[in-house]
Amino acid sequence: MRHIISVLLENEAGALSRVAGLFSARGYNIESLTVAPTEDASLSRMTIITRGSDEIIEQITKQLNKLVDVVKLVDLTEGTHIEREMMLIKIQAVGGEQRAEIQRMADIFRGRIIDATDATFTIELTGTGDKLDAFIQAMAQGAIMETVRSGVSGIARGSRSLGL
Amino acid sequence: MELNGGEIIVQFLKDEGVEYIFGYPGGAVLHIYDALFEQEEVKHILVRHEQGAGHAADGYARATGKPGVVLVTSGPGATNAVTGIATAYMDSIPMVIITGQVSTQFIGSDAFQEVDAVGITRPCVKHNFLVKDVHDLAITLKKAFYVASTGRPGPVVVDVPKNVTDPNVRVPYSYPKEISMRSYNPVVKGHPGQIKKAMDLIVSAKRPMIYTGGGVVLGNASESLTELTRQLGYPITNTLMGLGAYPATDPQFVGMLGMHGTYEANMAMHECDVLIAIGARFDDRVTGDIEKFCPDAKIVHVDIDPSSISKNVRVDVPIVGDVNVVLNDMLKELKTSGAKPDAQALKAWWSQIEQWRSKQCLRYDHTSKLIKPQYVLEKLYEITGGDAYITSDVGQHQMWAAQFYKFDKPRRWINSGGLGTMGFGLPAAIGVQLAHLDAPVACVTGEASIQMCIQELSTAMQYMLPIKVINLNNRYMGMVRQWQEFFYDSRYSHSYMDALPDFVKLAESYGHVGMRIEAPGDVEGALKEAFAMKDRLVFLDFITDQAENVYPMIQAGKGHHEMHLAPECAAPQSAERELA
Numbered sequence: 001m002r003h004i005i006s007v008l009l010e011n012e013a014g015a016l017s018r019v020a021g022l023f024s025a026r027g028y029n030i031e032s033l034t035v036a037p038t039e040d041a042s043l044s045r046m047t048i049i050t051r052g053s054d055e056i057i058e059q060i061t062k063q064l065n066k067l068v069d070v071v072k073l074v075d076l077t078e079g080t081h082i083e084r085e086m087m088l089i090k091i092q093a094v095g096g097e098q099r100a101e102i103q104r105m106a107d108i109f110r111g112r113i114i115d116a117t118d119a120t121f122t123i124e125l126t127g128t129g130d131k132l133d134a135f136i137q138a139m140a141q142g143a144i145m146e147t148v149r150s151g152v153s154g155i156a157r158g159s160r161s162l163g164l
Numbered sequence: 165m166e167l168n169g170g171e172i173i174v175q176f177l178k179d180e181g182v183e184y185i186f187g188y189p190g191g192a193v194l195h196i197y198d199a200l201f202e203q204e205e206v207k208h209i210l211v212r213h214e215q216g217a218g219h220a221a222d223g224y225a226r227a228t229g230k231p232g233v234v235l236v237t238s239g240p241g242a243t244n245a246v247t248g249i250a251t252a253y254m255d256s257i258p259m260v261i262i263t264g265q266v267s268t269q270f271i272g273s274d275a276f277q278e279v280d281a282v283g284i285t286r287p288c289v290k291h292n293f294l295v296k297d298v299h300d301l302a303i304t305l306k307k308a309f310y311v312a313s314t315g316r317p318g319p320v321v322v323d324v325p326k327n328v329t330d331p332n333v334r335v336p337y338s339y340p341k342e343i344s345m346r347s348y349n350p351v352v353k354g355h356p357g358q359i360k361k362a363m364d365l366i367v368s369a370k371r372p373m374i375y376t377g378g379g380v381v382l383g384n385a386s387e388s389l390t391e392l393t394r395q396l397g398y399p400i401t402n403t404l405m406g407l408g409a410y411p412a413t414d415p416q417f418v419g420m421l422g423m424h425g426t427y428e429a430n431m432a433m434h435e436c437d438v439l440i441a442i443g444a445r446f447d448d449r450v451t452g453d454i455e456k457f458c459p460d461a462k463i464v465h466v467d468i469d470p471s472s473i474s475k476n477v478r479v480d481v482p483i484v485g486d487v488n489v490v491l492n493d494m495l496k497e498l499k500t501s502g503a504k505p506d507a508q509a510l511k512a513w514w515s516q517i518e519q520w521r522s523k524q525c526l527r528y529d530h531t532s533k534l535i536k537p538q539y540v541l542e543k544l545y546e547i548t549g550g551d552a553y554i555t556s557d558v559g560q561h562q563m564w565a566a567q568f569y570k571f572d573k574p575r576r577w578i579n580s581g582g583l584g585t586m587g588f589g590l591p592a593a594i595g596v597q598l599a600h601l602d603a604p605v606a607c608v609t610g611e612a613s614i615q616m617c618i619q620e621l622s623t624a625m626q627y628m629l630p631i632k633v634i635n636l637n638n639r640y641m642g643m644v645r646q647w648q649e650f651f652y653d654s655r656y657s658h659s660y661m662d663a664l665p666d667f668v669k670l671a672e673s674y675g676h677v678g679m680r681i682e683a684p685g686d687v688e689g690a691l692k693e694a695f696a697m698k699d700r701l702v703f704l705d706f707i708t709d710q711a712e713n714v715y716p717m718i719q720a721g722k723g724h725h726e727m728h729l730a731p732e733c734a735a736p737q738s739a740e741r742e743l744a
Binding site: 010018021025068069 | 282283286287290291294311345346469470471473474475
């Protein structure tokens, strides 16, 4: 099962490597990991996408909680939640017809063209991983020059929140 | 008061009540060593190799319950200490390791004796710190001691760059008495509902079994465990790490369990209907094949570390908390509820256990002309009145010590259980002897293990530590040889110890007393003579039977009920003749 574990941890040097080290040392999967400071500069928020049986996920959350730098964590998949990922994608766009087609596709997927040259478009796209995958599929394969994905960020729906 | 970094470290250690630090000087810690000079309160023990510093501090911690403290230099000082740190980590031993580091401006430049100590030790510490500013030094040290000694204990590394201890930079110092960390709050009290649920299950048992581990020793919970076990009248087994938590001479004690556990302990595990696991972590050497582990049992598990619960074996009633607090709450619950175990079922269960016990699974050949290692340990037990501190290395001798020395008190049995570190015994004995200067301390070892940290004989001489080294010398890496005999068709690949030193002369060259004992009839006399020498380290080199194996044994992939018994036990008829 795919799980989204959201972790609040001390914004200290080495905290990321403690988490990454834990996953590799114990043989857990990381599909994606994002981390950045929060509105409280002393804390970082990390979102980890992982897969495993219920037993493994239970161990992952316990082992994460055991790290001294981890303040709090929640498995977002236990409740309703929203997840988003951002992608920047650079596409070859030459000729009026091709350029118009890419613009249309970007509109359909609610992407934004954030940079353009006479031969390329760079599009910013936000959504679930599936949506980003679908956009990539929709582009002519040879036309994609570069993709950069942020990894998933997640947050619980409603009034539930992960804070101090 | 204004102090420089080196002085802050020394003053902090004094304020923290640290008696000994185990260390080895080097470039990056010279400022700290200068602050240690000409002061008496914090006694520095100079080891001969940083691994020895780790094990000595570890032995001190195991014998006292107080954190052991290590001071080593950067680079090789830190890497040499890693085995000691990992050993402590696997057995949850509170330790604080101060490693020197190159000055902050050189970090990352591949400077002389630079190593990423925080990175290298990360997987084998409870936590670690790099101190970049002298202002943070005292509070970081306080955090280190706090984290190391609370919750599930463990080693904590504090990496201190040389410029942080610059003698010319003085900052205000005051001892941080209190500390709180928002991200670290170990649970102490067990959930009352779970405790009630557990006690209901426990008293309803027909075939109960209590299985306890190192957590009871670490949590100073022997008294409450003994009280609860006696009130219930249930059989109890200890893991290798838990020996001494319950008196081994008590009839309710059925011996150690696991790979080299007793027949009665392992059979009772396999047949029990309620298993009460306390401060134990279901290690693979304890459980055997998980699929065959306690097939009929409901399991109660008390542990301070939530991640220990349902890690290897799914449990029915988990209780997270300090074992001593939980055990006392269990005793209260038993008193309030007035519930009584099923006396009739218990009687039947005990008669079954006595039947298993009558196999006398630890029997060995007493008629041999060769010294049997088991015999040496039996005599060691007798001569020390069962009250010595016994450290051990790793291998056959370790298992025999665990089987044959009946520990009635906690913190008397000091061995590397989790990591299985050869070389642990002698330096650990140094730490133990320093903690208990007048107590008898013996290091049970073998000719292979002892050579891994033999240089510490020099440390023992320097501080006049009257350790008794019990070297069970069978000219083999005994446990490796045993596995090769059983599983590799007796192809003894590189397990023979060729070109051994003359241990008697070696001990003498360090200034100690050496003895070689070659006949069973001389064992007792030699031990008595050695223990009578109260101010000397005596190295007793027992030349033992090369072919002796540790029994019982559960092979990998087998269950508790599938033990391989000693030849003396496997043939019951001849065994009975021998008894008659």
